[in-house]
Amino acid sequence: MSAAGVLGSTRSWFDRDVQFDHYGADPLPFGCTGARGIVQQFVELAGGQAGRSFDVLDASGGYGSACLGAGSEVIAEALATAVRQAGYVTDEIASAERSLLLERLFGPGGLFADRFPAADYRVSGRNSGSEGMELALRLVLESRFDRRLLRAVPGAEQRDIVLGFEGAWHGWSGGLLPLLNRRHYRVGLPAVAPEQFGFSTDHIPFGDVEAAQEWFDRNGDRVLAVMVEPVQGDAGILVPEQGYLRRLAALAEQSGALLVADEVLTFAKTGRFFAMSDDEGPIPTDITVIGKSLGMGALSTSMVIARRELGVRPTGTVSTSDLRPLTCAVIRAGLDHVVGEGLLERSAEVGAQLGRLLRERVVAPFPDLYREARGVGLLHGIELTEPTAARIGELRNCMIRNGVYVEFMSGAGRRSHGLRYVYPTMRVAPPLVVSADDVETIAARLAAGSQALRELAA
Structure with missing residues (x-):
C-alpha cells in the first residue's frame, strides 16, 4: 500500500498495534x-x-547505519542487479560476487589491504554488529585451548579475564552481556558459568592511560583479550586523547592478550574507514568488527576481520548470512561510491x-x-x-x-x-x-x- 493509502486507511499505522x-x-x-x-x-x-x-x-543515519541516506540510486541499482544475477550461494560455494568484494577490500591495492593484508587476515560475515561481536568473543575464547583435544594450550591455563571499559556497549545478545558493566542490562539474564574455560570481565575507565597501565601491571598474565570501541558510542561519544589507543594496543601485545576493536558504530564515520588510527597511521588489532554503515542503510550486516591463526572448532562459525552474494554486491557498490565521491x-x-x-x-x-x-x-x-x-x-x-x-x-x-x-x-x-x-x-x-x-x- 502507498504512503497515501496508509494515511487514508481506517487502520493507519498498524505497526503500533502489533510491533513489540x-x-x-x-x-x-x-x-x-x-x-x-x-x-x-x-x-x-x-x-x-x-x-x-x-x-x-x-541527523542519526538510522541508528548510524544509513551512511548514504535514503534513496541511493547506486544501492538501488546494485540490489536490483544482484537479485537478478548474483545468486544466493552460501560460503560452501565460491562466489564471483564475494570474490570481487574481498579482492576489492583485501587484495593487492585493496581499500583495507594496508591494514589487513590477506596473507595475515581472514574475514567472516554476520547479520549484525552484535553477531559480529559474538563471533569475535568466540574467537578470543577458543584461542586459548586445543580445539581437537578441548584442553588448554600450554601457557594459556590462567588466561581468564577479558578487559572491557566502563560505559561500553558491544551488543545486547546473551553472550555479550558480561562485557557490559551495567547491572541494569545483566541482572536476571544468563551469565558465564564459573567452569573450566569460563571467563570474567574487568572494566576500567575509557581513555585513562594510567588506569590501563595500573590494571595491566596487576593482571597482565591473566588477561585474555581487550575489547574496545575506538570512540565509545553509547557511553556518550567519548573520544580518547591522541596516543591512548596505541598505548592500549602496546599493553595488550606486551601481555600476550588479543586486541579486539569494536568498529561497528565508528566504521566510515570518523573521516576515515577505521577509527583505530592516529597520526602515526593504523593501530594493529587482532580482530576488528565493522557493521552499520557497511550495509549502506539497505541491509543489516557486519564483518569480522581476524588474524589467520585464530579460529574455532569445525562448523562453529557457520552462518546463514556469511557474505551472501547480494550482500557483497551492495557493500562493494556502496564502498566504491564512498571512495569515488x-x-x-x-x-x-x-x-x-x-x-x-x-x-x-x-x-x-x-x-x-x-x-x-x-x-x-x-x-x-x-x-x-x-x-x-x-x-x-x-x-x-x-x-x-x-x-x-x-x-x-x-x-x-x-x-x-x-x-x-x-x-x-x-x-x-x-x-x-x-x-x-x-x-x-x-x-x-x-x-x-x-x-x-x-x-x-x-
Missing part, C-alpha cells in the same frame, strides 16, 4: 511516509495537529564544521540544557545536564517538531578513578552525504528544538 515495544516508554507520536537523501517526511499521529505533514532532517574526506571537513556549530550554536546558548559537545568526523554527541536527562522524551519531541531527528545514548554513568559522571548524550551523526548547508540547518533546528524545550519549562 523495545523501548518501554510512550512511543514517539510521529510516523514516516517516505524519505530522500537526509530528508524524511513525517506526520503527526496525535493531538491537535494530528495529520500535519512536515520534513525532518535525519570522496565522501570520507568530505565528511571530515563537514564534520569539523558540525562540531564547531554544535559548540557555538547549541551548547553555548543553552548551558542549562547541555554540558558539552564532543566528537570526530560525522560522529558527535551533546551531553545533557542532569535536569535535561530527566526530560529526554520531551526533548526528542521538541527536536522532531522543529525538523531534526536525533537519538540519545545512555552515557557512561558513574565511573571509577575519580572521573566525573557522564550523563545521557544526544547523538548527532548524519549520513556521509550531508552537505555544509545541511549541517548549518541541522544546528539551527537543534537550537530551535532546545529553545522549545526551555519554553515548555517556563
